[in-house]
Amino acid sequence: MSMVAAFYSNKSILITGATGFLGKVLMEKLFRTSPQLKVIYILIRPKAGQTLQERVFQILNSKLFEKVKEICPNVHEKIRPISADLNQSDLAISKEDMQELLSGTNIVFHCAATVRFDAHLREAVQLNVIATQKLLLMASQMSKLEAFIHISTAFSNCNLKRIDEVIYPCPVEPRKIIDSMEWLDDAIIDEITPKLIGDRPNTYTYTKALGEMVIHQESGNLNVAIIRPSIVGASWQEPFPGWIDNINGPSGLIIASGKGFLRSLRATPMAIADVIPVDTVVNLTIAVGWYTAVHRPKSTLIYHSTSGNLNPCLWHDMGLKVLAAFEKIPFERAFRRPYVDFTTNNFTTQYWNAVSHWAPAIIYDFYLRLTGRKPRMLKLMNRLLRTISMLEYFINHSWEWSTNNTEMLLSELSPEDQRVSMEVRQPSHANHWLEYIENYVLGIKKYLLKEDLAGIPKAKEHLRRLRNIHYLFNTALFLIVWRLLIARSQTARNVWFLIMTCPLRQEPKSPARR
Template sequence: MEFMEGRSILVTGAAGFLAKIFIEKILRVQPNVKRLYLLLRARDSNSAMLRFDTEIMSKDLFRVLKEKHGGYLNSLISQKIRVVAGDITCEDLGVKDSLLLEEMIKEVDVVVNLAANTNFDERYDISIGINTMGAKHVLNFAKRCEKLKVLLHVSTAYVCGEKEGLILEKGYKMGETLNGARGLDIDAEKKLIDDTLKSLKAENCSDDLIKSKMKDLGIQRARRYGWPNTYVFTKAMGEMLLGHLKNEMPVVIIRPTIVTSTYKEPFPGWAEGIRTIDSLAVGYGKGRITCFLGNPNTIIDVIPADMVVNAMMVAMAAHSNQSDETIYHVGSSVANPLEYASLQDYGQRYFQKHPWINKEGKPVIVGNVKVLNSMESFQRYLAIHYLLPLKGLEMVNKACCQYFQDRYLDMCRKIKFVLRLVELYGPYLFFKGYFDDMNTEKLRRAAAQVGEEVESGTFCFDPKIINWEDYFINVHIPGVVKYVLK
């Protein structure tokens, strides 16, 4: 891609899943990039460099790049990459080296904000610091960049909350809420956090209690205004700040849906961390899930990570020097919908053919999962199959043999695990929305007309080409088992 040749690009959240794929892709397809400034949360440059070596370059993701460049790779890295110690929760991105900060202000052409805290129930103070105020600090820094062509911010499609029907690629106005409730004010939310923390500390609350209270506060505030969890609420507020404060700056917001392992590049199936749907597949494979809640006909919108990165790169080039804000949904629910029942089927078929080997070295034999389509039927099933047996085991646990004690503990773990997944992911297993991707489709067509390889080549981000059965059974689930579960 010619746009990136000779450019200097700042990447925040550089140790994240998408960021690593983005970095690898640029170095592999456009080694003539001028420089990549990689912002990593760290105390100093030595700590940042250690994170770069251990959390980025040591990953198997970079093996194709290493094979391509061989002994020259270290030279390429030293020429093209500048590791920056910083923190987007602070002004000036927390960069303490004033000379480096001035260099970045003079040199950076593109800012890519990939820093985020994706925990659904993170502490409210932490989540708002990164996802909301972090977006503001990145914007303020981008405004100071003398050569800036575009700011690209990665959000999430699920800032829509639990909306139904066609969800448009449109932004949020300051103070806009999903349920019509009035009074959403980001400064007031920050003051509420500060006052709550001050009050808890004045009462000499333990760190664990403060953590719990801050998590509860995040969920309460999110639901007050119509969002299901702290993550999507704070990401929505981050979008609000960008739209409100950007002035004439070219801003692109990428909203991926559920991001899965790589489809094609640098090789199929690379994954990192247990993502939303993987929690269900892994729990099933390990024998921890025999029933779950959900509508088998619900569309689960997933998109491979390399397609998200390709869309980011094409969007960067398309919006260079344009004084607008454009939002792109990068997903599959319109172009190539995937039903929850199919996803469940793929997981069962994979783990029945390739069973998980437990700590004792024995294969975990899995059967069918009973999917219940209402909370009432789910609670009834739990009571009959788990809670009543558990009550009986509890009575004999202390007096009986090790077998009953083990069964008691195992059932406790299973119930806790399933309830936790239901709490976090329940809203998405009955999700009735699908994501309009008209802007993304226009971007694909425009890029194809100017010769970019977006159909099935280097910069493809078209979900229509994916065969979900082949992808999940032969690429994604094996990738999760190999790279995440090891």
């Protein structure tokens, strides 16, 4: 067993956000590599009519946990769901549960957050700042606590171009923001939000920065570390390539382009697509937990989990790779053939939105109405365009993140940890992006869209049909426009005459005839 995996044997671990994308992969990896760990407490809220147990059951029965159940058959006994709501001021944890957490926890991984870019400031502050503060308070009372690992984002300081592994001060102290949320009403908060977030694009990045500041100011003697991943994508290798289960980040846009809804995107082709596989982030997180507990660094260390500095992939190349992957792995029942144009200014964006998004949606809705069905395409298109407007900032800027602490950590790992289980830098060693993107698209098809791979030939046939319709439509359009021109303009008639006679008069003599 590797040094890091051995460290987690017999440990009691608390994970927040364990039902989320990152949290689930973290939990899976911990169970798979350290089956001897004592217990994983997960703070979890009942949701969508499901009890806590039902939610845990659903996670354990997902494809993600198949390997774990072989390696650690009693995994269900090692997960201890704790009812909690991080939106409540007391986190809504019962006294008995709190007692158990305070007396038993060795390591805390705080992953829970609202990752919505449009969250109301009050909601984002509650989850990303106040809940972090409460957890720190809880952690300070944990008698056996060895490390507290906070998951932030590489974009918490996206108002800067170069970002180091340090905490940057916020113009308004987090405590003041927290206090003001108690007495300001929503209307006033709405009014001051743009001023507070300043040159950041949304409340998410702003409140994640405040959360870091809270960690910095209020962690006292705790052993704390912060991890800042960039755009977290599907898994690279573990537990298998292409695992993905939500539409955040690039996944939603990959679906929209594969289904033929998304045809153009305002993006800077030469900006770096700083996507990082979820298993890479999780490997780093687990290694950081070990390092923080064992080496007890004097100050809070921050670790960037980014790809751009090691193996940059530009949005232009990423786009081409995604489109190439659709050739092999097409999605079913596409609306149009996958093709995405990157536009770079407002005018062309508006033009292509009208031509490639709204016009086809209106025509399709018209067809649905004619055939007695409910129109829906325009609504869907408008939602997609709204989503794109929220993500645009991240595909039109590049950042430079230093990774000194991450490099230092890598050098501290044993060769076995580096090589086998705790590799923290994949897929950065070689140019594996094409392979990664293909698996990503395959993962989206299998795990998000739940499409059967046996349907690929039919999906390809459907795309061929769409291509023929596209050619037919363009030819018909050309002929109609031309016919109208010929009917109305003498110049057009002259050009037509010239074209028709030109090849006859200038026909070259082929060598074969000579």
